[in-house]
Amino acid sequence: MNTKINAKANSQIKVITGNAAAAIAAKLARPDVVAAYPITPQTEIIEQISKFHANGEMDCELITVEGENSAMNAVMAASLAGGRVFTATSSWGLVFMYDAVLATAGARAPVVMVNVNRETPGIIAVSSGQQDMISTRDSGWIFLIAENCQEVLDLVLQAYRLAEDYDIQVPVMVHYDGFYLSYLSEVVDVPFQEEVDRFLAVLKDQPERTKLVPGGKLGCGSHGILGGYLELRHKHVSAMERSKAKFEQIDKEYQEIFGRSYGGQVEAYRMDDADVVLVGSGSMCGTIKTVIDAKREEGVKVGLLKMRMYRPFPGEAMVKALKGKKAIGVVDRSLCFGFKGGPIYTELKAFETQLEGSKMVSFIDGIANTDITTANVETMIDTTCGLAAGKEVREVTWICYPEAQESDAEKMGGR
Amino acid sequence: MTGKKKGKLTKVLDYLKYEDPFSKGVAFCPGCGLELLVRFIPQVLGNDIVITGTPSCSAPVLLGQNNQSWHTLSYFGTLMTGAAANATGLARYYRKAGIKNTVVCFNGDGTAADIGFGNLSGAAERNEPFIYICYDNEGYMNTGIQKSGTTPYGASTTTTPFGSASKGKNLRRMNLALKMAMHKIPYTATATLSDLGDLAKKLLKAKEAKERGFAFLHVLAPCTTGWGYAPENTIEVCRRAVKTNYFPLWEAINGKIRMTKIVKKPKPVSTYTELIKKFAHLNEADLQILQDDVDYEYCMLGGLSVLEAECQLPASLED
Amino acid sequence: MSDVRFHGRGGQGVVTTSKILANAFARTGQFGASFPMFGFERRGAPVTAFGRFSDKPVREKTQIYTPEILVVLDPSQRNSEAVFQGLVPGGMLLLNDSDNTINVSHENLKKLGIIDANKIALEEIGLPIPNTVIVGAFAKMSGLLEIDPCCDALQDYFSGKKLSANIVCVKRGFEEVELFDL
Numbered sequence: 001m002n003t004k005i006n007a008k009a010n011s012q013i014k015v016i017t018g019n020a021a022a023a024i025a026a027k028l029a030r031p032d033v034v035a036a037y038p039i040t041p042q043t044e045i046i047e048q049i050s051k052f053h054a055n056g057e058m059d060c061e062l063i064t065v066e067g068e069n070s071a072m073n074a075v076m077a078a079s080l081a082g083g084r085v086f087t088a089t090s091s092w093g094l095v096f097m098y099d100a101v102l103a104t105a106g107a108r109a110p111v112v113m114v115n116v117n118r119e120t121p122g123i124i125a126v127s128s129g130q131q132d133m134i135s136t137r138d139s140g141w142i143f144l145i146a147e148n149c150q151e152v153l154d155l156v157l158q159a160y161r162l163a164e165d166y167d168i169q170v171p172v173m174v175h176y177d178g179f180y181l182s183y184l185s186e187v188v189d190v191p192f193q194e195e196v197d198r199f200l201a202v203l204k205d206q207p208e209r210t211k212l213v214p215g216g217k218l219g220c221g222s223h224g225i226l227g228g229y230l231e232l233r234h235k236h237v238s239a240m241e242r243s244k245a246k247f248e249q250i251d252k253e254y255q256e257i258f259g260r261s262y263g264g265q266v267e268a269y270r271m272d273d274a275d276v277v278l279v280g281s282g283s284m285c286g287t288i289k290t291v292i293d294a295k296r297e298e299g300v301k302v303g304l305l306k307m308r309m310y311r312p313f314p315g316e317a318m319v320k321a322l323k324g325k326k327a328i329g330v331v332d333r334s335l336c337f338g339f340k341g342g343p344i345y346t347e348l349k350a351f352e353t354q355l356e357g358s359k360m361v362s363f364i365d366g367i368a369n370t371d372i373t374t375a376n377v378e379t380m381i382d383t384t385c386g387l388a389a390g391k392e393v394r395e396v397t398w399i400c401y402p403e404a405q406e407s408d409a410e411k412m413g414g415r
Numbered sequence: 416m417t418g419k420k421k422g423k424l425t426k427v428l429d430y431l432k433y434e435d436p437f438s439k440g441v442a443f444c445p446g447c448g449l450e451l452l453v454r455f456i457p458q459v460l461g462n463d464i465v466i467t468g469t470p471s472c473s474a475p476v477l478l479g480q481n482n483q484s485w486h487t488l489s490y491f492g493t494l495m496t497g498a499a500a501n502a503t504g505l506a507r508y509y510r511k512a513g514i515k516n517t518v519v520c521f522n523g524d525g526t527a528a529d530i531g532f533g534n535l536s537g538a539a540e541r542n543e544p545f546i547y548i549c550y551d552n553e554g555y556m557n558t559g560i561q562k563s564g565t566t567p568y569g570a571s572t573t574t575t576p577f578g579s580a581s582k583g584k585n586l587r588r589m590n591l592a593l594k595m596a597m598h599k600i601p602y603t604a605t606a607t608l609s610d611l612g613d614l615a616k617k618l619l620k621a622k623e624a625k626e627r628g629f630a631f632l633h634v635l636a637p638c639t640t641g642w643g644y645a646p647e648n649t650i651e652v653c654r655r656a657v658k659t660n661y662f663p664l665w666e667a668i669n670g671k672i673r674m675t676k677i678v679k680k681p682k683p684v685s686t687y688t689e690l691i692k693k694f695a696h697l698n699e700a701d702l703q704i705l706q707d708d709v710d711y712e713y714c715m716l717g718g719l720s721v722l723e724a725e726c727q728l729p730a731s732l733e734d
Numbered sequence: 735m736s737d738v739r740f741h742g743r744g745g746q747g748v749v750t751t752s753k754i755l756a757n758a759f760a761r762t763g764q765f766g767a768s769f770p771m772f773g774f775e776r777r778g779a780p781v782t783a784f785g786r787f788s789d790k791p792v793r794e795k796t797q798i799y800t801p802e803i804l805v806v807l808d809p810s811q812r813n814s815e816a817v818f819q820g821l822v823p824g825g826m827l828l829l830n831d832s833d834n835t836i837n838v839s840h841e842n843l844k845k846l847g848i849i850d851a852n853k854i855a856l857e858e859i860g861l862p863i864p865n866t867v868i869v870g871a872f873a874k875m876s877g878l879l880e881i882d883p884c885c886d887a888l889q890d891y892f893s894g895k896k897l898s899a900n901i902v903c904v905k906r907g908f909e910e911v912e913l914f915d916l
Contacts, residue, residue, distance in 0.1 A: 015757040015766065015890070036574055038558040040470075047559065047573040054578030064562055064574045066529035067496070092470075096496050096530075124470065124478065124492055127772065148793075180795050184769040185753045187760045187791075286793035369772055373796045444777045475776070640777060 011191045011258075018149045018181035021188050022088065022114045022174070023048035025156035028196040029112075032083035033061045035071035039093040040126050041178035042116040046088060068093035072100035072113075079109040079171075080220050082211035084160065087111075090178060091118035091132040098136065104171050105140030107220055108236065110163035110209070111171040114156060117282070117333075118178040119368050127369035128179045130282070130333040133310070134343045140236060142168075142243050143311040146176040147285045149186040154260060155308075157196060161250050166206040168243050170236070175310070177333075179369060180283040191258055199257050240312040247309055265314035267306040268321050270296065274303030276384045277322060279348065280331040281307040284365075284372045288331075291377040302381050313347055319354045327359045327388035329380050333366040341396045359387050365399040376400070430615035431458040437486040442475040446646025448636030448653070449473060449523075449550050451608050456519065456548065457488060459618045464517045467491040467502050469531070471523045472557040472638075473550070495526040499538040499547060506545040517622055518545035525555040527633075528564035528591045539598035542628035546621045549591065549631070552638035560641040564589050567661075568705045570693045572641075577696040587708045592633035592665075593716070599670035600629040607635040607662055609653035613675060617666060624668075635662045643692025655687040660713045665720065672720040684709050735788035736878060737798045741817050742807030742830075745777040747865030750891065751805065752785040754869050757887035758879055759787045767792040780811070787878065803876060806830065807851070807864050812838050828875050830864045834912055847875035849911040858906065859899045866900040870907025881908050 016024070023045045026034070034053075036046035052058040061078075065071045068089050075085035089097065094115055104111050119125035120132045133143065142162060146152040152174070159172040176182070212220050224232055248264035255261035269289055271277065278288055285306045295302050305321050307314065322328055332342020339346040341362030349360060363380050366372040376399045387393045398404035435454050443450035449472055457464055466488050468477035476485050478492035493501045502520035509516040527535055527549035535547060554572050555561040562572040568587045571577040575584035596603040602624030606614040614634065621630035637652045639645070644652060656662040657676065661684055664676040684706045688694035697705070738755075742748035749770045756766025764787065771782035784798040800820045809831040811817050818840045821827075826845040827838060834848045849871045851864030859866075866888065873879040885901045892900050 013760060015753065015760045017769075038555055038561045038574070040558055043558045043561070043573075047561070047576075050574040051576050051578065054576045054581035056578070056580035066532070066564060068530075092494060092496075096494075124494070126470070148795075177795075179772045180769070183772075184767060184795070185756050186767045187756075187765050283795040286795045290794050371796050373799065374794065442776045442779055 010195045011189050014188055014190050015185050016149065016188050016190075017044060017183055017185050018146070018152045018176055019044035019116070019183070020048055021149045021153040021190075022156055022176075023052070024190055025153045026086040026114075027052050027058050028191065028193060029084065029086070029157060029160045029200065030197075031060050031086040033063065033075060033078035033085045034058075035063045035065050035074045035085075035087040037065050037068050037071045037087075037089070037093065039068070039090045041118060041182040042088050042090045042093075042114070044182070045114060045116075049086075068097040069100060072097035072104060072111075075111050075113075076100055076104040076107065076109050079104075079111045080107060080212050082213065084164070085111055086113070088114040088116070090116040091120040094132050094136060095120055098139070101136060101139050101141070103221075105236070106232075108169045108239070109171055110169050112156065112159045112163050112174070113171070114174050114176075116178045116182045117175050125368050128177050128333075129367045129369075130175070130177075131335065131367075133175050134334040134336065137311055137343075140170070140240075141311065142170050142172040142240065143309070144172065144174050144247075145281045145308055145310055146174065146181065147283060147306065149181060149184060149188050150260070151262065152176050152181065153188055153190065154254065154258070154262070157191075157199065158247075158250050158254060160200055161203065161253075162243060162247060164203050164209075165246055166209060168239055168246055169209060170239050170243060175282070177283040184283075189258075189260075195257055199253070244309065244312060244314060244317070262308060265307075265309040265317040266321060267308060269304040269306060271303035271305060271321055273301055275301045275326040276329075276381065276388050277303050277305055277325050277327075278329045278331060278377070278380055278384065279305045279307065279318075279322075279344070281310065281344070282333070284331060284333070284377075287372060287374060288377050291374050291381065295378075295381055300381065300385065302385070307344070310344075315351050318348060319351050322355055322358060324356050325358050327361070327384045328355075329361050329363055329384035329387075331363045331365060331372070331380065333372075335364065335367070345396075361387055361393055362396040363399055364396065364404075367400075370400040372399075427611045427615060430612070430619075431455075433458050433461050436462045436488050437476065441485045443472075444638075444640050444646070446639040446649045447472075448552060448608055448638060448649050450476075451649070452550050452634055452636050453477070453521070455611070455614065456521075456618060459615050460517055460519070460622055462488060464519045465489045465491065465505060466519045466521050467493055467498055467505070468521055469493055469495045469498050469523075469526050470557065471495070471526065472552070473521065473523070474557065477521070495522070495531045497534055498522055498526055498531050499534040499543075502545045502547070503538050503541070503543045506543055510544060517625065520545055520547045522547070522549055523556070524549055524551040524553060524565040524591070525563045527551075528589065532564075535595075536598065539595060539600050539629045539631065542600060544625055544628055546625055546630045546632065549633050550636040551591070551633060552636050552641060553588075554638070554641055556638050556641045565591055568708050569697045569701050571696060572693070582701055583693070583696065590712055590715075592631070593719075595631040595633070596667040596670050596672060598629070600631060601625075601627040601669060602630040602666065603633075603670070604631075604666035604675070605633045605635070605662065605664055607653040607657060607664070608637075609650050609657060610664060610676070613664060617675075620666070641693070643695070644690050648690060652687070652690055655682070655690065658682050659684045659687045659709065661687050661709050663713055663716055665716065672716065674716075674720055735786055735790070735792065736803060736876070737801050738785040738787065738803040738805060739798050739801040740783040740785065740805045740807070741811050741814075742781050744779045744781050745863075746781070746807045747863050748781045748807055749783045751807070751865040751868050751872075752783040754866070754884070754887050754891060755785055755787065755872060755879075757890055758869070758873075758883040761883040761886055762879070764789045765792050767794075771797065780808075782816075801825065803872075804828070805868060805872060807868060809833070818843075826875060828868065828872055828911070830868060836914055836916070839916070844916055845875070846914045846916055847871055847911045848914070849907060851907065854906050854910065855903060858902045859896070866903040867907035870904035870909075871911035872907075874908045874911050875913055881905065884908070
């Protein structure tokens with residue numbers, strides 16, 4: 001007896017890792033040029049693509065570059081010449097290509113790249129964390145974040161639709177947690193090529209974007225100065241703003257063709273009657289949802305606001321969802337310096353006056369492979385509930401490092 | 416030069432004047448060429464070398480974890496992208512401060528030939544006073560066996576896999592050691608693990624040359640997991656690499672090349688590849704391309720070493 | 735939902751065991767999520783992997799601290815503290831061992847399965863890689879899977895002669911595992 005995995009008419013169920021999901025999505029998008037350089041925990045992506053290419057399943061120029069800086073430079077140029085491109089990296093690779101990452105955004109090249117989140121805090125680490133994303137947050141790229149392997153695949157496909165949209169033309173980086181998603185094998189619904197072609201076909205009906213071609217009498221990479229430079233920067237800022245609504249629209253189109261919607265810039269989970277909300281992103285959200293369901297059984301009115309678009313910062317969408325909530329706990333998988341709290345917490349705090357009295361606290365967790373366990377999430381929810389009930393609560397809590405909770409006065413003389 | 420086997424072994428042991436500073440039971444695969452090399456170096460050069468290492472197959476052992484380490488050498492854990500520049504900084508400061516030192520910048524071929532080549536070349540061009548040792552396992556092994564610039568023609572790796580539309584790597588390897596010799600540095604040499612006496616001598620020559628500037632050693636260090644051969648065959652793989660001229664042994668003083676071992680009747684490269692699974696998919700015609708590349712490189716090497724008599728180092732450059 | 739933790743050494747296919755099982759569950763319309771413990775992997779070094787298997791979508795993305803089922807591919811780890819860490823009362827252990835006397839014990843361990851998976855693997859595939867034998871043994875011991883989806887799952891990992899040989903491994907694991915109530 002043959003047990004087929006449940007199949008829909010236009011897709012196939014596979015049990016694959018987040019990395020394999022990214023590679024398959026890249027393959028389905030039919031890129032012209034792919035640059036491949038390995039770095040833990042992304043390596044399987046480029047290995048899969050190499051295999052597809054070696055078996056004639058992917059008709060692209062595959063460049064096995066000697067380092068990440070070359071990877072971004074190669075795909076940036078190929079993109080400006082008119083090609084659809086793909087590459088992937090992580091942490092140290094992302095910062096090694098940083099000059100080219102900036103140039104790509106400045107040139108408005110519609111590059112799509114996967115970044116598998118891993119620590120780059122200045123300590124050599126091969127472990128999960130979002131510091132690499134935080135280190136490059138204002139590079140001018142659109143940043144999207146996936147919660148599970150299915151969303152990895154879906155976001156990579158949506159990234160092409162977004163980056164190459166004539167009204168946008170901004171490079172897009174799809175982030176997902178290294179180790180927790182990159183190596184996680186889950187059930188993923190993989191669309192057939194025809195469906196993906198249909199989803200991306202609308203891009204062909206647009207006006208043609210500017211390309212660098214022989215005899216075209218157009219150049220890229222000229223010097224910008226004064227008003228001319230300001231014009232380009234303002235256009236970039238505006239395009240980023242437009243990408244918010246565009247991402248919502250793409251989410252709806254995706255639902256129509258593939259049957260899956262995630263809510264656009266943010267996903268609100270059990271938020272309607274919630275008093276207390278956790279704000280998070282990435283793989284932690286799966287765990288948080290499980291704990292929320294358990295807490296709801298106990299009568300705690302808690303919800304999750306999952307941030308899917310990180311840049312541009314979805315301020316309006318977050319305010320709309322969070323307004324009037326009694327207390328908000330923001331979970332950061334990274335650090336920033338000089339503020340009392342993590343990076344996403346401080347960014348949300350910029351909107352505090354629009355939240356109509358919501359109180360906020362910051363949780364630092366999940367750094368360098370420390371696991372955001374169900375117990376940790378329970379602590380975060382209980383603490384935020386305490387805040388809602390008017391108790392005095394620390395503004396920032398390092399969930400897995402109690403030493404951080406010593407007050408500064410007690411820590412005089414330490415490094 | 417040839418002695419009885421027992422005599423040869425004794426000679427090698429004579430070079431191991433110092434303790435092995437590495438602990439037992441460390442995270443190397445059984446049969447790892449790199450492990451043999453990294454334990455060998457401080458036993459020849461001393462436990463007071465300052466060694467730099469990068470993310471690579473050596474990293475889980477060479478770089479510590481939090482506040483613990485698997486060896487007692489002073490070390491600097493850094494990134495591939497600037498390893499030679501870090502080593503430069505160390506060596507230059509020690510020189511300024513009059514601190515006697517041997518800085519060993521220890522990297523795989525991924526770093527040396529690819530992502531870190533720019534700063535390696537820069538350090539050599541400036542004739543920086545340290546020893547750069549490249550252990551060549553012909554690929555990015557720690558991330559799971561991807562190709563590098565030194566991966567030979569035809570090899571199947573995870574970025575050049577053998578498939579229905581591919582016969583493995585379709586680019587010839589580049590000759591890293593020759594490139595480094597062209598920097599005219601005080602000492603360049605190739606070595607491998609089947610000729611440990613030769614390796615020891617070259618390590619000592621590099622240490623001495625470091626007093627005058629940059630020394631570069633290129634050591635073929637096979638990888639049992641990545642290449643696909645039984646762990647007990649590591650030494651035999653090296654031996655055949657030398658006997659087929661796949662990996663000739665030579666040295667260069669100020670860029671003047673001298674063969675340190677001449678293989679009188681080189682065997683066909685197929686006697687080397689037959690031991691190694693990453694070549695198993697190649698047919699005769701494919702192997703001929705690899706053979707041609709090996710012969711071509713050897714011819715270039717031969718040509719350069721023959722010119723030795725005609726290339727006199729200008730008096731003004733002699734030290 | 736079943737929380738399973740796998741223990742073994744690099745080179746035994748510990749991670750693949752968990753993946754194949756997730757695949758098998760998916761073939762019955764259920765869900766599986768499997769991933770390895772993070773760390774530098776080397777042949778011979780200890781390896782841990784996790785698997786969550788359920789009839790509902792698995793959302794948790796954490797390591798497994800309170801396993802219900804332990805699968806130990808390396809007999810030298812059979813009494814290791816790390817293996818039994820967090821085992822819930824009423825737990826099960828599947829052990830790859832040529833010695834089928836009961837020499838493991840833990841207050842929370844109620845069911846034990848022993849199979850000489852290395853021997854079967856050597857006979858069927860010529861290599862001491864026990865993972866596909868373990869897949870079959872797991873299905874029998876846990877009662878969570880029938881044999882067919884386990885065999886079918888192998889299609890995504892093997893082909894040709896290797897596939898048929900590994901199918902035999904799964905079947906033999908299923909048939910030959912010895913089960914003990916403790």
